[in-house]
Amino acid sequence: MRTLNESHFFVRDIKPEARAEAIVQGDRYRFTVLTSRMIRMEYAEDGVFEDRPTQTVWNRDFPVPDFRVVDEADELQIITEHVHLHYSKEPFAENTLYVDVKGNFSTYYSRYTFGGPKRTLKGTARTLDHADGAIELEEGIVSKQGYASIDDSSSFIMTEDHFVEPRRAGQCDVYYFGYGHDYKQAIKDFYHLTGPTPMLPRQVLGNWWSRYWSYNEKEYKELMTRFKEEDVPFSVSVIDMDWHVTNIPEQYGSGWTGYTWNRELFPDPKGFLDWLKKDNRMVTLNLHPADGVRAFEESYEAMAVAMGVDPESGDRIPFDFSDREFIENYFVHLHHPHEADGVDFWWIDWQQGATSKIKGLDPLWMLNHYHAIDIAREGKRPLIFSRYAGPGSHRYPIGFSGDTIISWASLKFQPYFTATASNIGYGWWSHDIGGHHRGVKDDELATRWLQYGVFSPIMRLHSTFSIFNGKEPWRYSLEAEVVMKEYLRLRHRLVPYLYTMNARNHFDGLPLVLPMYYEYPDDERAYNVPNQYFFGTELVVSPIVEQMNDKLHVAATTVWLPEGEWFDFFSGHKYHGDKHVRMFRRLSEQAVLAKAGAIVPMARHLEHSNDVMTPDHLELVVFPGADNSFTLYEDNNVDVTHREGENALTTFALDWEERRLTLVPPTGHQDLLPESRYLTLYLRGVTDGSVTANGNRLITHYDEETLTLEVEVGRISYEEEIVLELGVDVTKNENRLERLYYFLDKAEISFGLKDDLYRMLEKQPDPVTLMHQLQAMPIEKDLVDAMLELMLL
Structure with missing residues (x-):
């Protein structure tokens, strides 16, 4: 079977067998000391253990660490530099198997017990579909208590021909992570265990244009031309489901699934794709495969013959990713012709749940896995666009987070959601920037969401099917439009930096976006800024996710600055660290901080160009x-x-x-x-x-x-x-009075108060006096805090 046997980096790099000297085995148990902090723990009543790769775990070939075994009649101990395992040689249970992390992480919670409660810093979730704010997240592999685990017992086995089969019943297969607070090493070893994140093409790090809308070719070209004329760059075109025929005869059901271009809208599909690509864009098409292949499709006859169905019958060919033959023909007849015409990758918009003909087999995982393999068949990078399907999904970037509701609550949750996903190695989430549906038109919300998108892994504007709900910058107020355009240009200028972080993720096992506690695991303050994160090696971002103070025309975000000097990325304003600061930003500004000594390579803006090479x-x-x-x-x-x-x-x-x-x-x-x-x-x-x-x-x-x-x-x-x-020397914020004047000039407060504040601050009193004077005045907290940020830091 060609698709499944294709030789490329995925299958080439799989090394599922651990080294023999790492294994400690009894009649019904087996422990594999993969690192001094990671132990595979297996139990099987028949004493037969699994050495093949699974859906999650591909590489167990680690250098063997030093460890010591104490093997007594009724207890087995395995002792490494970092962990101490105790096992009573009975079936795995809470009272028969536990592991202690060495180190003073806590008095009680640094002990893992089999089947006991999990207390991780969380991972991610399958989707944000219909989410209006926070949702429950799955577990990750890092924890303040120093340990975590992944239960791989129900993961399907990958066979020699790279298909899947269920495990035998009664097998228990758990991976214990006892990394203490060395979160970076935990993620790096997790990547070694499960496979690396592939390199992404440069274009996907630019701006994506996506909209659920039944464009025709003329309308789409006119829109792309206007973007270019207005100097708004996009390097990826996302064509939603109306690229294919959706108005189909009633006997076939809905038009949700389709593989045939709608030639009423796109009379020359290849010419249309060529036009987009000549203007430095990649192209992805939306795909809902659940309804299989029906007789109205152009590809039906070829697919029917390949599947042994009489084409004259008109019988539907069901979608079935548990069938090797269907998978092969699905790609050869339904996708390869479109790719030959210029489709670069596919948006797998699977929304039909996790059930299939094989009990326990998730069709979404199968789609992600085999689409990634197939798109890489001629040496291309394995790029897809799909929802998360469990640990190991980082091998199949990019993640589509689903149809979020347009609300401040949705925006407020996304920075935390995105950063926390790194705890399970999932570093390339793409959100519907600006939100997908429902909600109300809110220029401020749309602008803040776009600014966050520029400083998120993937910048993809999107909206639902409504003549009023488009994300074109000129649909908003003039102020919002100007800001949006500047930030969209900035995203393209950042690609050299982003591409280097792309390589860091692939080679060094560190995602672009990381929670603050990765660099400061022993500082409790790092855990209390859930929306603040590292954006690569040089920058820290705390997006504005709260509405503006209507009178002051600024919005606030509370930032924790670690020890040292920090600089506003845009204004150069210097801050002294080791404190929390309420930062206030106008609509044109975002709270992006550069560490002292930061070096950020960027591209010069190319006017009226989408090029990010x-x-x-x-x-x-x-x-x-x-x-x-x-x-x-x-x-x-x-x-x-x-x-x-x-x-x-x-x-x-x-x-x-x-x-x-x-x-x-x-x-x-x-x-x-x-x-x-x-x-x-x-x-x-x-x-x-x-x-x-x-x-x-x-x-x-x-x-x-x-x-x-x-x-x-x-x-x-x-x-x-x-x-x-x-x-040169470090700034002393010499322009603080000018910044203060600009702030007060825009604020809608009494002129007398403005004069009083300016005269008081013009004298530049010492910090303690200034704080007392401001706090003694009958003015609101936002105004006090804004003054302090401008004058003290």
Whole structure:
């Protein structure tokens, strides 16, 4: 069977058998010490254990750690550097098997007991369909108490030909994770166990246009042309279900499922796809496969013959992903012809539950798995777009989170939901940015949601079938429109940074978005900012998810700043860490913080272009205050093997004490880079000053509003190291009075109060006096806190 036997990186890298020296086995039990913190625990009454891969677990070939076994008549102990297992050699139960994590994580809860309660930091959920705010999440593999587990007992086995079969009855198969607070290592080892997240193509890191709407070709082209004319870039076109025929004869049921282009809307499908792709877009089509293949489809005859059905009968060919023959023909006859015409990947919009002809087999997992395998059949990256189907689903990016309700509650839940999904390795959620359906038109909500989308894994605008519910920026107020356009352009400029984090996820096992406690696991404050997260290695984001103060024209978010110096990514405003801060932002602003020393590579904005490929004009945004280095990752955007050297790595090293930024020549395949590259440096959060390159003074421009020194470095060499001497210092927020004036000028409060506040703050009293003076005044808390943010930090 071609589809199932296809040789590509998925099946090539599967190594399901553990090393013999890692195994401790008895008549009915088997323990495999995979790492000093991860133990596979199996029990089988017949003493037959499973060494094949499962739906979740693909690689058990870990280097064997040091461990000690104490084997007595009625008890087995396994002791590693990090955990201590106790087992009474009886059937697994709460009183026969427990594992302690070494280390002072808690007095009581660091003990795992088989079948006992789970106290993890949660993982993710199958979907946010119809969610209006928070929902219950499944468990993850990290915990404040230091342990977690995954029960793989009901996971299907993958056979030698890469199909699936149920387990034999009576097998218990659990993976214990005792990683303490080393959450990063837990996720890295989880990826080793279950398989890596594939590299995503660069285009999917840009903006996606998606709308449930029965576009015709002319209308869609006109919309894309207008986006381009208005300088709003989109690198992925999502065509919802009306690409295919939906108005079908009654005897066939609903038109939800379809594989035949609606030529009344799209008379030349291939020409339409070619037009989109020539303008630097990838294309995905919506797919609802549950109704199988019916006689009105163009592909029906070929599918019927392949499945042994008489085409003259007109009998429906049922959807059945438990049938190998159906799977093969499903791809060959229903999908490959469309892909030959230009469809890049499929939006698998499965909403029919988790039941199939084989008890316990989830059709969604099967669809995700085999679509990923099939789309990668000719060396492409295994890209799909579908809902989450359990642990291991990170192998099948990208995640579609479903049809959320348009509400502030929905927006407020999504940052936490997205960051927490990293606790089960699921790093590429794509939300219906702006919400899908219901709700009310709210320009502020739409703008805040879009801003969050720019700083989320995937930026996909979407809306339901309504003539009033579109996400085009010009549908909103002028202020909202301007902000939306700027942020959509920003997303494309961020692709060099995002693509490097894409490689980090693939190679190093760390998702783009991580909760704060990954870097600060022993600081309780890191657990109390659920909507704040790391966005790659350099940035921290705390999205605005609350409505604006109508009088002050700003909205607040409470941010926890770890120890050190932090800088507003946009304004350069400096904050001292080790505290909570209420940050206030106008509609045009978002709370994005850069750590001291942060280095963020970006692309120069290409006007009226959707292109997100390797840029020839790079912008490097650098923040002061600490040493740091950043290595930009670039490749051919196609290769799926990712062997060492099949990329180009460019390192930027900041020595802040010496005020020196070194541009290291690229290593690897320089032929993957533009023939020459122009570099503009932005030193943000600094004083005005000068920059020299190898002794030559460079052209600079200082922007007082953003505390940014713009430096024209020019064409950079791929052969020689360039050393930039930075004649600047860390800002002292010299523009705080200007910021204060702008804030008070826009605030709808009495002129007398404005004058009093400005005169008081113009004197720049010491912090304690200022706090007492403000708190003693009969003014609202938001105004006090906004003053403190502007004047004290």
